[in-house]
Amino acid sequence: MATQHSRSAARLMMAPAVVLLLGWMLVPLTMTLFFSFKKYLPLRGDSLANGLDWVGFENYVRFVTSSSFWPSIYATLVIVGGVLAITVTLGVLLAILLNQPMWGQGIVRILVIAPFFVMPTVSALVWKNMFMDPVNGLLAHLWKAFGAAPVEWLSQASLPSLILIVSWQWLPFATLILLTAIQSLDSEQLEASEMDGAQPLSRFFYIILPHLGRAITIVILIQTIFLLAIFAEIFVTTGGAFGTKTLSYLIFQRVLESQNVGLGSAGGVYAIILANIVAIFLMRIVGKNLDA
Amino acid sequence: MGQIQLNQVTKSFGDVQVIPPLDLTIEDGEFTVFVGPSGCGKSTLLRLIAGLEDITSGHIAIDGKDATDVPPAKRGLAMVFQSYALYPHMSVRKNIAFPMRMAGVPEDEQKRRIEAAAKALNLTDYLDRRPGQLSGGQRQRVAIGRAIVREPAAFLFDEPLSNLDAALRVGMRLEISELHKRLATTMIYVTHDQVEAMTMADKIVVLRAGNIEQVGSPLELYHEPRNTFVAGFIGSPKMNLFDGAEAQKHGATTIGIRPEHIDVSKTEGTWKGRVGVAEHLGSDTFIHVHDTGLVDMVTVRITGDIAARHGDEIYLSPQLDKLHKFDAEGLAIR
Numbered sequence: 284m285a286t287q288h289s290r291s292a293a294r295l296m297m298a299p300a301v302v303l304l305l306g307w308m309l310v311p312l313t314m315t316l317f318f319s320f321k322k323y324l325p326l327r328g329d330s331l332a333n334g335l336d337w338v339g340f341e342n343y344v345r346f347v348t349s350s351s352f353w354p355s356i357y358a359t360l361v362i363v364g365g366v367l368a369i370t371v372t373l374g375v376l377l378a379i380l381l382n383q384p385m386w387g388q389g390i391v392r393i394l395v396i397a398p399f400f401v402m403p404t405v406s407a408l409v410w411k412n413m414f415m416d417p418v419n420g421l422l423a424h425l426w427k428a429f430g431a432a433p434v435e436w437l438s439q440a441s442l443p444s445l446i447l448i449v450s451w452q453w454l455p456f457a458t459l460i461l462l463t464a465i466q467s468l469d470s471e472q473l474e475a476s477e478m479d480g481a482q483p484l485s486r487f488f489y490i491i492l493p494h495l496g497r498a499i500t501i502v503i504l505i506q507t508i509f510l511l512a513i514f515a516e517i518f519v520t521t522g523g524a525f526g527t528k529t530l531s532y533l534i535f536q537r538v539l540e541s542q543n544v545g546l547g548s549a550g551g552v553y554a555i556i557l558a559n560i561v562a563i564f565l566m567r568i569v570g571k572n573l574d575a
Numbered sequence: 576m577g578q579i580q581l582n583q584v585t586k587s588f589g590d591v592q593v594i595p596p597l598d599l600t601i602e603d604g605e606f607t608v609f610v611g612p613s614g615c616g617k618s619t620l621l622r623l624i625a626g627l628e629d630i631t632s633g634h635i636a637i638d639g640k641d642a643t644d645v646p647p648a649k650r651g652l653a654m655v656f657q658s659y660a661l662y663p664h665m666s667v668r669k670n671i672a673f674p675m676r677m678a679g680v681p682e683d684e685q686k687r688r689i690e691a692a693a694k695a696l697n698l699t700d701y702l703d704r705r706p707g708q709l710s711g712g713q714r715q716r717v718a719i720g721r722a723i724v725r726e727p728a729a730f731l732f733d734e735p736l737s738n739l740d741a742a743l744r745v746g747m748r749l750e751i752s753e754l755h756k757r758l759a760t761t762m763i764y765v766t767h768d769q770v771e772a773m774t775m776a777d778k779i780v781v782l783r784a785g786n787i788e789q790v791g792s793p794l795e796l797y798h799e800p801r802n803t804f805v806a807g808f809i810g811s812p813k814m815n816l817f818d819g820a821e822a823q824k825h826g827a828t829t830i831g832i833r834p835e836h837i838d839v840s841k842t843e844g845t846w847k848g849r850v851g852v853a854e855h856l857g858s859d860t861f862i863h864v865h866d867t868g869l870v871d872m873v874t875v876r877i878t879g880d881i882a883a884r885h886g887d888e889i890y891l892s893p894q895l896d897k898l899h900k901f902d903a904e905g906l907a908i909r
């Protein structure tokens with residue numbers, strides 16, 4: 284165990300990183316909090332140099348009472364929930380598949396991981412123009428081949444389309460983490476359950492899935508944090524139209540399109556609170572797995 | 576019932592034949608031990624019997640019925656693994672219940688069998704713990720409990736005690752022997768510890784590179800090893816084996832004499848040597864004798880103590896009626 288001496292040495296050495304991290308997070312956080320209590324409309328001549336008017340909680344009230352607020356929360360939760368459900372389910376299945384010995388395993392694994400290396404903007408554009416375009420898209424051609432009228436994906440089924448695009452990006456991450464977890468499963472445990480008379484499906488539910496519990500928790504936690512903030516995918520596909528305006532997109536619109544820094548900052552504080560609620564909630568529900 | 580018959584069974588991994596054609600019959604109720612050096616195919620043979628590996632050619636019959644293509648769960652055998660292979664996320668109770676749950680045994684019958692097994696194995700106080708909260712010996716008992724409740728035709732053990740410390744190993748050895756006496760079920764036990772083999776077995780199967788070198792009761796193997804390999808492998812410390820001129824005198828290529836069959840004297844004897852290290856175990860003393868002109872080192876066992884110091888001269892005389900003789904192929908001359 285650590286001695287008194289080594290502990291203080293460790294603190295000293297961690298100090299620069301801690302200070303940097305605190306600065307990195309505290310400065311923007313304080314500024315956001317500061318602006319959220321001010322009236323700050325740069326186009327109307329407000330500026331830091333002239334001093335900003337203190338408006339109390341007016342920004343907070345206006346943000347939640349605006350007609351876009353609840354729809355944005357709904358869109359955020361649907362997208363996060365949908366992507367989590369798809370990536371975890373398919374991730375487990377893909378991980379099991381990739382864990383089977385097969386020819387060309389190395390190449391297949393690289394191909395599966397590849398989408399993760401494509402920038403969100405690029406992949407969203409590729410999906411929008413190559414697959415989902417109602418005139419030239421591959422899916423449109425497919426629909427026509429069967430004599431059906433092409434679907435206008437991004438307007439008629441905007442949320443599912445976005446979930447599809449984002450899932451495609453995050454599936455490799457889930458698969459990779461779950462694959463390494465599956466590889467750490469003791470093969471004797473599987474053999475023991477086989478001798479105990481467990482059929483493949485029972486082996487999956489009684490042995491493999493509980494073993495993956497911890498990895499699934501980690502995937503859910505990390506993905507939730509990143510998915511709450513997705514932006515590029517919405518920006519390049521629907522631009523926030525057709526009910527795809529998430530909380531982070533709404534904040535962007537308030538600050539940059541309406542040029543209302545105070546209102547946007549209040550939204551930002553809501554987003555921080557939401558992210559923390561989700562994180563605590565998840566930690567409570569699934570965090571039991573982490574200290575088992 | 577639990578008679579197991581292997582008929583011309585072979586196993587290859589790719590091009591490598593690990594088990595050459597092998598015949599073996601294990602009688603119902605017998606405690607059979609597979610021993611052999613590391614990598615000789617003991618685990619592979621056990622896994623072939625269990626059905627966890629496919630046989631390359633040959634047949635396995637359990638209770639006279641062909642089981643070659645029967646899946647592991649249907650063979651009615653229970654296996655205890657070296658790593659215990661307990662399910663870490665289930666309580667001890669659930670672990671033990673698992674095979675019964677899979678087989679659809681009624682709840683109250685499950686409960687009855689769990690209670691009985693827990694009582695027999697001293698696990699009653701631990702039923703609600705997870706495997707991670709148990710000691711090695713307790714985990715081993717849970718693994719055995721999980722095997723017992725299935726009421727299998729035979730138990731298969733793959734080095735079940737090798738992760739335990741020496742004292743616990745002796746205790747568990749007795750418990751398993753006790754269990755065998757009580758259940759009278761066929762048990763196949765893999766080990767490379769020949770003390771375990773000698774003390775537990777009704778029948779020992781000595782393996783080398785997948786070949787059966789000899790099958791017999793512990794004392795048969797001890798008194799009448801069929802070849803030099805078995806002679807050197809069974810018994811602790813090892814039998815002293817010499818070849819060359821000393822062996823020729825007895826009309827053999829190789830002769831062997833166990834450490835306990837050599838008389839020691841400070842004044843006269845057949846061979847003269849110099850005392851090396853003496854290992855005092857209290858009841859016995861093992862003396863390593865060097866410079867005999869025969870082999871590098873001869874081991875001698877004497878009961879009690881002897882006033883021999885490192886470097887002293889010492890005389891050794893083999894008890895001629897206990898001498899083992901082997902021919903050029905290493906086979907025993909009888």
Ligand SMILES: Nc1ncnc2c1ncn2[C@@H]1O[C@H](COP(=O)(O)OP(=O)(O)OP(=O)(O)O)[C@@H](O)[C@H]1O
Binds near residue numbers: 612614615620767
């Ligand atoms: N899956 C496998 N693929 C290829 N070779 C294997 C495989 N399993 C075992 N072998 C080989 O088969 C031989 C016998 O292995 P086995 O595990 O049966 O030895 P063992 O007698 O149980 O040894 P130990 O006492 O060390 O457990 C070894 O040479 C091993 O390298």
Ligand SMILES: [Mg+2]
Binds near residue numbers: 617618619
């Ligand atoms: Mg082995």
